[in-house]
Amino acid sequence: MSEQSFSPSSPHSPPQDPPAPVVNANAAIVLGKRYLRKGPDGLPIEDATGLFWRVARAIAAIEATYDEKHDVEATARQFYELMTSYRFLPNSPTLMNAGTPLGQLAACFVLPVGDSMEEIFDAVKFAALIHKSGGGTGFSFSRLRAKHSRVGSTGGVASGPVSFMRIFNTATEQVKQGGTRRGANMGILRVDHPDIKEFITCKERESALDNFNISVGLTEKFMQAVDEGRDYDLIDPRDGTSAGTQNARELFDLLVRKAWESGDPGIVFLDRINRDNPTPAQGEIESTNPCGEQPLLPYEACNLGSINLALLYAPDSEDGLDWEELARVVRLSVRFLDNVIDASQYPLPVITEMVRKNRKIGLGIMGFADLLYRLEIPYDSPEALAMAGRIMGFVQTEARRASAELARERGPFPAYGQSVFAGKKEGPYRNATTTTIAPTGTLSIIAGCSSGIEPLFALSFSRNVMDGERLVETNPYFQAALERSGLAAPEVIAEVARKGSVAHMENIPESLRRVFVTAMDIDPLWHLRMQAAFQRHTDNAVSKTVNLPGTASLEDIAGIYRMAYELGCKGVTVYRDGCKSAQVLCTGEAGQEEAPKVATKVKTRPDVVYGFTQKVKTGLGELYLTVNEIDGKPFEVFATIGKSGRSVTAKAEAIGRLVSLALRSGVDVEDIVGQLKGIGGENPVFQKKGLLLSIPDAVSWVLENRYMQGQKIVDGNRSLTHPRCPDCGADLVFEEGCHICKSCGYTKCG
Template sequence: MRKVKTPANLPEPIINENAKIVLHRRYLKKDTQGIPYETHKELFWRVASSIADEERKYKKSTCKAPQLARDFYDLMTSYRFLPNSPTLMNAGTSLGQLAACFVLPVEDSIEGIFDAVKHAAMIHKSGGGTGFSFSRLRQQDSVVGSTGGVASGPLSFLKIFNCATEQIKQGGTRRGANMGILRIDHPDIMQFIKAKERDGELNNFNLSVGLTEKFMQAVEKGADYELTAPNTGHATGTLNAREVFSILVRKAWESGDPGIVFLDRINRDNPTPAQGEMESTNPCGEQPLLPYEACNLGSINLGLAYTPENDGDVDWDELKRIVHLSVRFLDNVIDASNYPLPQITETVGRNRKIGLGVMGWADLLFQLGIPYNSQKAVDLAERVMKFIREEGRSASKQLAKERGPFPAYAESVFGKANLGPYRNATVTTIAPTGTLSIIGGCSSGVEPLFALSFVRNVMDGDRLVETNPHFEKALKDADAHSASLMEEVAKTGTIQKMDFLPENIRRVFVTAMDIEPMWHLKMQAAFQKYTDNAVSKTVNLPHEATQDDIWEIYWKAYEYGCKGVTVYRDGCKASQVLCTGGKQEEEKGEDKSKESIVRDRPEVIYGFTHKVETGLGVLYLTVNEMDGKPFEVFATIGKSGGSITAKAEAIGRLVSLALRSGVEVREIVSQLKGIGGENPKFMKKHLVKSIPDAIAYVFENRYLQGEHLSDGTNSLVKELCPECGDPLVFEEGCHICKSCAFTKCG
């Protein structure tokens, strides 16, 4: 780590309590014992000064490095702008890898495949996420000419990539995150669509199907379309496009996977088509990239672009200043970054892509008194993003005057059309800001809030009710605020059924699940219209949403000009249908009712017996296991009558039947947990409500390892954070923790 002397007269940054936790866990530099030796001020100055130092390379620069470092420091510590996490972590250190997004090619050869595995491991180790297209790999069972053998297909190699990522994560470094994409016309597409039918499969991957306009036109007509072998270019068969689209919709309804990306639309906006097609994106889908390309991201806090003195409008002059300074920051990041592969260094240097995005959008709307689910909000989204892109390109033009355009400018769409010249091939991206928004104390990205008020678990089991400050101010201004009301709001996160609150407050302060899905999509499309790359956004759906609802969202996303879409139906993981192997005959309507899926019991099986005190007596639950998973249970209870004994035995038999039929433990727990009885009993820190609740308690504690399942109520929250125990929420295409910034997407 380079030595950085922090000026004594720098103002101390104001850090909110959540941000202190996040910065301590993830960003402050630590010694070999894991103890931070860096203060918050030193962290921000390390980043600001190292990025500003790159200015010294350019003799024509209109900025001086010492003053620019102060400007960057003020920009970040006022939380008007923050760069992506790798920049905060690694700027000014010996590692020096500052980019978040990478795409790697997967060639159709053993050497190419395992080169990609190795390169991904290097990127994950450095703190980045990776995207891959597996569309070049020949289909399963096709002949391998060099050996005379048969290919195992994309899915088999996808599992190898997933396993490699798991080992990097277990090695103590930052969790790796991946995107896997397969074209809709690949012969193995049906296997890919069903790849995550069983929860826990490919757990280090987000999956998206690459849709083409030819396919979408076939869906509209109900026509067949061709599957094409990638290694020969020859047709291998046909599928009905509408049937495939229906299956894709159903899988998204069941579990949220896979998502979809529109490949033709992505490549229409490819600024450097002479370098080839874009075939994949980064892990959350907002950054389409060429092979071996990376992008440096950062986000402007729109919640701070509002000033009451400015006639209740956006402070456009201040927003312009922030955009220009942020573009300079991100362009300097490209020069400051040490990329893990020479191919990446070359490609990044050729195109110099940056991705300036936003966060705090919901906060801005709250301050302006505009409901998220309104045309006025959609129109403002277009206006804001158009302004940011125009000013971002203006800033990029200024940098081109000082430093020269990006090297591939002449052959780019800008060079061909005599536009620019620009310093950067792309300027805008709307990326996930789960961690950055915690540091900045604002709402995430362009998402609505997931809850207006929620309970956060702090040290020693204490509970802290946290409330959106704009919501709290509105209540106080209306003389409607109270601690008991905040507790009540925290139970559900929403106020839509609280008719006693003023109507204008209920109209403006809406949350993710209060908003009709189509408004989510309209908002995404509004921001996409003026975003060079793409938009990270989740279309949240209520539990009762139908497959027809998702069909409409997918189709409208295509019509509205989105580059992809992610949907998440509330509670879908808990209600996922039982899958028995996924043969295509099932999709053709064949009757499977006569097939037995109940596994036979072996002659010898081992297990354990757990003693649980219930209000009806001591329950002895014997659980026998196969391959570390429960296979059958026997429930016996003492000191009770024959009826209770019979019920315990019956519950045990039914749970055993479910387990032997392939039902997941979490599904059993979600059904049994919370069932009440006439004699509840406290056991240590747990209230045992009934015999089935006791079985759920044993299963949850032994097999789910901290995963949280609700007791029958539908909520955006379905799991607890494995790091801090607070609830995870699903937004911006990923499960994230609002308290400690843990994310399943890296």
């Protein structure tokens, strides 16, 4: 397609009075909770139209700084139409903060952590300022001296990188991002750091460093040593000398085992990242943003945005995509993101300097799985890989053309002369990088499309809306396919909602089952192949999770890591279904371990515990429920009713024992209440506490009123292997390197 210049009078400009955007039910919840500006009473003072118009005008206003005669209003209308048509959305801080006094619009930052107390705590302070403004932070802790190293100024010994990570984690916990998001961090340690074993195991306890994603920075020397089964050198970060050796294969196996257990840590390939560093004269890239898709130099930030491919489906075109419209959207989106760089108020002057020196942007996509559904192409197929490569190659080419056009209009990025592009025929460019495949968890909810390049996690699911009411939501393209096939009966939809997938539903035609695959239907290697297909045409990196079934082995994960290296990925995150709820037990002599087995670790009962006993009237008599606590949380339950020897007494004792086992095994009280609440019995009884249906219902009532403080009860039939959303109680889904809630938009990574 020929290059076209930006024109405010484009035929795609919106009408004189911008129409109100169409907002779906999920989007309304997300916008209201996280994006709309609020008054002193906490209630929204703008609607969706006001939000998008606020953002469009703030970003378009930058045009006047380059051309005072520019029709800013016309550009604002183009930006408004771009967002409200949901063809493109910028990252969350831009939607939240553009046109507000805060004005911090970047999604991600990388901060250096130097090997002195002053530098470490400067990084803690700077991170707090960034989290307060709505951004996430990435750190490399590789420059910190190893644990037990001598500290010259005091004669003492160093505590090592992991101990300081705990300080960063605690600081993050205390800072609420922009009043709407909790801080998110990435911690990276080089594989040749002497403390690498402690780092790999630092998240063994699920509550440890819970504001951090962690990744090991792998090198090509290490991967070669793994292949050869030999030792490699550990490096003292103070002077670059050898600090001993470590067997590469043993460390690789430890890394694989911990990822199998919990999904942490991920891996990044540092040599590959730095081969693509567009400004190597400014130093090596050592870290990424929290989800790993944006490698950055110290003090750099990046402004991200995503194009919704699902809306560019064109059934009358040769291959089902409107390439001309995609080119238009790419060019306008690049202009939007370049303006964001100038519109943003960064938390530190040094960040402002670095960002404007390199002017990195990251344009990516969302809705890819939806597009494949519309094209009737299975995600796990060569056709899908080919489409991925063609689309992202096109986006990258058009984005660079747009950046070159901006460079002619406004000048190249200031560090262009020292970049890898200097002296080449291509360029000059306005932006050192233009493309990134970023997470789109909440953005895809607003746009009503699938997340990033991920397959759907479920074709249909039920969502709690209010007061226990449940709403079944079905992917619209799957719904349409069922209707075309005459299969859209309520009982079919209900079965899909229960299962999430149609892979094993024989009443669904094979042709539909083959196209409408979900994340857990897809072999893990196809996840990886898809990531690699997009990475080949992406300047920065790709946010993607390789989902594995709970039955996946250590060998499966080891194979994924090796294949990621061979395919040219810049990193990889794996997630084995249910792994967060399991501990690993190993048997056999040292060095002769059997395959790990999933088992629950039951806490040992202390000699002395304290609690309370509550009497509850049931239809079978007075129930005396004793609940013993540890640290204010329920630890065990004893249920007594009637005299010993009676059947009802035995049942009460059995309930108490099983509830105690669950509590001591780490099952949350909310899950127990969800399982017991509402179980019917032969003698329900009305009383001031309400209608109690049975002994288990009475137990749930005591636990709910004592510990849940008005929280909603989650579905008692749901899987207990998935963590819950702290906002709405729905299951969290792990995709794009982070836990997110499909019901309300909550994301663990900010």
